[in-house]
Amino acid sequence: MKVLKNPSIILIVLFIYLSSCETYKIDSFQSENIQLGDHVSMVDFGEINLPQYKDTLDKEMDEVLNHAVTNMQVGCPEGLLGNFICDLSMFMANKYYATKIKPDFCVLNNGGFRTSLNKGPITKGKIFEIMPFDNYLVVVTLNGNQLDELLNYIKKKSQMGASRKSGVPVSGIRIRITDNKIDKCSIQNVKYNPNKNYHVLTTDYLANGGDDMTFFKEASNYINTEVLLRDAIIDYIREINKIGTKVEAKFDGRIEINQ
Amino acid sequence: MGELKSINRRTFVKRSALGALSIPLISTNPLLSFPPESIKLTILHTNDMHSHIDPFSANDSKYPGMGGMRKMASIVEKIRSEESHVLLLDAGDIFQGTPYFNKYKGEVELKIMSEMGYTASTMGNHDFDNGINGFNDVLPHANFPFLCSNYDFSNTVLDGKTKKFIIKNIGELKIGLFGIGIKLNGLVEKRLYKETQYHEPIEIANHYAKILKDEHNCDIVICLSHLGYDYQTNKISDTKLAKSTKGIDIIIGGHTHTFLDKATELENSNGEKVLVNQAGWGALSLGRIDVNFTNQSNSKKELTLQSISKKNYAKI
Numbered sequence: 001m002k003v004l005k006n007p008s009i010i011l012i013v014l015f016i017y018l019s020s021c022e023t024y025k026i027d028s029f030q031s032e033n034i035q036l037g038d039h040v041s042m043v044d045f046g047e048i049n050l051p052q053y054k055d056t057l058d059k060e061m062d063e064v065l066n067h068a069v070t071n072m073q074v075g076c077p078e079g080l081l082g083n084f085i086c087d088l089s090m091f092m093a094n095k096y097y098a099t100k101i102k103p104d105f106c107v108l109n110n111g112g113f114r115t116s117l118n119k120g121p122i123t124k125g126k127i128f129e130i131m132p133f134d135n136y137l138v139v140v141t142l143n144g145n146q147l148d149e150l151l152n153y154i155k156k157k158s159q160m161g162a163s164r165k166s167g168v169p170v171s172g173i174r175i176r177i178t179d180n181k182i183d184k185c186s187i188q189n190v191k192y193n194p195n196k197n198y199h200v201l202t203t204d205y206l207a208n209g210g211d212d213m214t215f216f217k218e219a220s221n222y223i224n225t226e227v228l229l230r231d232a233i234i235d236y237i238r239e240i241n242k243i244g245t246k247v248e249a250k251f252d253g254r255i256e257i258n259q
Numbered sequence: 260m261g262e263l264k265s266i267n268r269r270t271f272v273k274r275s276a277l278g279a280l281s282i283p284l285i286s287t288n289p290l291l292s293f294p295p296e297s298i299k300l301t302i303l304h305t306n307d308m309h310s311h312i313d314p315f316s317a318n319d320s321k322y323p324g325m326g327g328m329r330k331m332a333s334i335v336e337k338i339r340s341e342e343s344h345v346l347l348l349d350a351g352d353i354f355q356g357t358p359y360f361n362k363y364k365g366e367v368e369l370k371i372m373s374e375m376g377y378t379a380s381t382m383g384n385h386d387f388d389n390g391i392n393g394f395n396d397v398l399p400h401a402n403f404p405f406l407c408s409n410y411d412f413s414n415t416v417l418d419g420k421t422k423k424f425i426i427k428n429i430g431e432l433k434i435g436l437f438g439i440g441i442k443l444n445g446l447v448e449k450r451l452y453k454e455t456q457y458h459e460p461i462e463i464a465n466h467y468a469k470i471l472k473d474e475h476n477c478d479i480v481i482c483l484s485h486l487g488y489d490y491q492t493n494k495i496s497d498t499k500l501a502k503s504t505k506g507i508d509i510i511i512g513g514h515t516h517t518f519l520d521k522a523t524e525l526e527n528s529n530g531e532k533v534l535v536n537q538a539g540w541g542a543l544s545l546g547r548i549d550v551n552f553t554n555q556s557n558s559k560k561e562l563t564l565q566s567i568s569k570k571n572y573a574k575i
Contacts, residue, residue: 024432024478024552031522031548033538034334038324043332048370053363061358128358208448
């Protein structure tokens with residue numbers, strides 16, 4: 001202590017600290033990621049008034065639109081959920097959204113449907129869960145070559161077996177696959193004509209080549225209906241409820257694999 | 260220990276003849292307090308939270324009652340109470356996945372992250388889902404910076420609203436941070452990202468890592484990335500970025516929704532250690548890396564102090 005009382009030493013010490021640039025070197029790492037199980041408590045965020053957002057949202061999302069008479073899931077080569085959504089998209093597009101260029105058939109993707117539709121009441125929130133993405137319904141025109149590629153894509157995906165992303169949901173088109181070949185194809189109940197152009201209803205995501213649907217990128221006459229696929233689903237389900245129709249779907253062999 | 264040391268020293272200085280002169284210096288210049296020999300930095304990170312504010316629903320087939328930002332916040336709060344030097348980072352895709360985003364366009368997510376005290380984030384492809392204008396509209400709700408080093412927003416509404424890199428001083432540490440985004444073409448529609456220009460990650464990462472390490476003498480350089488953990492193909496990923504660059508110590512990743520038990524250790528192009536980590540998605544997992552630092556000059560300094568003391572002893 002006696003030494004440190006010498007002012008000159010203090011100055012020297014201060015000088016050393018002032019002139020030295022502190023640098024730290026990484027010595028070691030430890031890492032362990034933490035899973036958030038159901039036991040973890042929740043923060044309410046009173047400062048930002050979370051309930052104000054949540055209550056308004058819950059009120060809107062809890063609206064019961066209609067009832068489903070059966071469980072609907074994606075499937076391969078055909079699934080009830082895919083059939084249902086493609087059919088209603090065609091119906092709504094032809095009736096309201098795309099009346100100038102009417103689509104001949106509809107192609108969507110199973111990867112875009114994020115969950116199943118359960119039997120019973122259908123809430124608006126459920127439709128948001130199924131289709132969270134803001135994908136717009138669009139109509140594109142495919143020529144013979146592009147349609148050929150689309151058919152091959154459907155053929156390949158239809159033979160992939162059961163997985164969330166196998167199979168291609170369609171409406172307005174029927175395809176039969178025999179020995180890895182498409183031996184039957186009809187569009188609007190008329191035999192497919194390779195020399196004809198067809199108008200296809202799909203989403204902007206797929207029309208831009210999403211889910212490897214690259215053939216769509218070459219398509220002509222891109223028309224965006226400016227209607228979200230999710231809104232089409234919600235509007236249809238709500239509308240048929242007004243006339244007392246419940247939500248149902250059937251397998252009809254629209255894509256068939258002939259063993 | 261470090262704290263005790265400095266208290267003793269302050270007490271001493273106050274008593275000394277020079278006390279009156281030194282006190283103002285001490286309170287304004289952090290260099291005057293004794294630097295600790297070692298510091299622990301706790302890096303907490305999230306990615307791909309996808310608007311999951313509330314936990315997954317109780318009847319979710321995979322994650323019933325799990326995850327969500329409200330749970331994330333309580334874990335972060337707990338760790339902050341245990342550790343003194345905490346960084347909280349996000350690697351993008353904050354948006355899209357629950358009706359919160361559809362209805363409020365990201366406002367709630369950014370407000371919550373601001374409350375949670377995020378240090379920085381980068382942009383993921385889904386953060387463009389309402390278009391670059393939609394992102395710009397809700398950006399004022401974030402009180403933390405977005406680091407986008409390889410996106411050039413010059414001809415967009417985001418010009419000047421994101422940062423190429425930041426330097427964060429926490430305790431005695433100088434932390435360099437920058438952010439790398441994924442190639443937007445083919446993943447995001449042009450009408451959404453508009454005139455945003457994407458630059459190749461490796462060159463940009465090397466550039467900013469060098470600036471942070473060599474010019475700014477950062478003690479650690481962290482890259483927030485939305486490239487994705489690893490791919491079978493030649494596509495650029497976090498693991499490829501780690502191996503093909505130098506100057507980065509940690510890559511905090513996202514995009515591929517990869518759940519890792521802990522960070523992966525790799526070697527960079529100089530043979531130095533790089534850590535790559537990712538924490539799943541849906542606010543189901545919090546990434547954690549604790550970094551221990553030692554003061555490079557401390558041992559040398561103690562020696563100098565001793566020798567000065569001895570010299571003066573001799574004189575007295």
